[in-house]
Amino acid sequence: xxxxxxxxxxxxxxxxxxxxxxxxxxxxxxxxxxxxxxxxxxxxxxxxxxxxxxxxxxxxxxxxxxxxxxxxxxxxxxxxxxxxxxxxxxxxxxxxxxxxxxxxxxxxxxxxxx
Amino acid sequence: xxxxxxxxxxxxxxxxxxxxxxxxxxxxxxxxxxxxxxxxxxxxxxxxxxxxxxxxxxxxxxxxxxxxxxxxxxxxxxxxxxxxxxxxxxxxxxxxxxxxxxxxxxxxxxxxxx
Numbered sequence: 592x593x594x595x596x597x598x599x600x601x602x603x604x605x606x607x608x609x610x611x612x613x614x615x616x617x618x619x620x621x622x623x624x625x626x627x628x629x630x631x632x633x634x635x636x637x638x639x640x641x642x643x644x645x646x647x648x649x650x651x652x653x654x655x656x657x658x659x660x661x662x663x664x665x666x667x668x669x670x671x672x673x674x675x676x677x678x679x680x681x682x683x684x685x686x687x688x689x690x691x692x693x694x695x696x697x698x699x700x701x702x703x704x705x
Numbered sequence: 706x707x708x709x710x711x712x713x714x715x716x717x718x719x720x721x722x723x724x725x726x727x728x729x730x731x732x733x734x735x736x737x738x739x740x741x742x743x744x745x746x747x748x749x750x751x752x753x754x755x756x757x758x759x760x761x762x763x764x765x766x767x768x769x770x771x772x773x774x775x776x777x778x779x780x781x782x783x784x785x786x787x788x789x790x791x792x793x794x795x796x797x798x799x800x801x802x803x804x805x806x807x808x809x810x811x812x813x814x815x816x817x818x819x
Contacts, residue, residue: 623805625815634709634795635748642805683749691799692738692763695810697747701778 593618595682597696605704610654610669612699614682617663623685623692624665626656630678638680641665652676677703711776711796711811718818724783726814728796735801737779738808739763739771742793751794755801763772796814 598613599656618623627635639650646658652675656667667680682696714729717819721781735756740748750763752771758791760771768790772780793815797808 617709625807627808632812634797634812635808636810637807638803640807665735687764692750693807695748 593622593684593686593694595624595684595694595696596698597682597699599679599699600697601700601702603702603704604672607671609637610667610672610701612667612680612682612701613638614656614667614696615663616665616682616684618687620683620687624656624658625683625694626650626654626665626667627681628678629681630697635681638667650675672701672703673705674705677701709796709798709809709811709813711794713814714812715788716814716816718783718786718816720787720818722783722786724786724816724818726781726783726794726796726816728779728798729777729813730779730783730798730809731777732798732800732809733771733776734798734809735776736743736799737773738797738799739781740795740797741765742795742813750793751781786816788818790816791818792816 596615596619625640629635639648641658647661649655655668679698679700683693686692709730738753739751754760754773770782796811800806
């Protein structure tokens, strides 16, 4: 069965510092993986997705993620944090046999200190 | 731009009341979803619909039902609200496909049951 685990429910970084949000997946088939972001008082929006075309995926707002099969990971990074990056981030994987329904991780709340 | 509109941002209802949460999308998407979001639990799928008059149970359908009489509208119904249904409810839509296409979310309805 497919699943994702996000390590760390809260991450705090200083403005300008590297952002690293961790996601590990479990899947019996080559996975489709996603990162979504939720800004305060809003719904989720897609940051980026991995669909096996390339292992390094670039998304919006300077974020990127690297698919590492050997580590079953899909960590999200951004070289330099901005105050506007403060939000909750969700990793998700497509559920097998479900015509594409997503299984979401529990989320990581990112705080950015000035 | 896809717009997914949830009719209420905040709702307060009493235990035992019948509650309707409405969601409308304007992009002719076939697939629509209702999720529940709770701190530390991430997003959990309640019900989804692949097309008009079609519905399927998600991971936590107990205590909920849905209606999809028109393509653009997907309603979540709490037949007899209980305090454990106090939560943030998120509606999403997506074009029909293999799951690779992104979900588009509404801004959520925060329901409090007293």
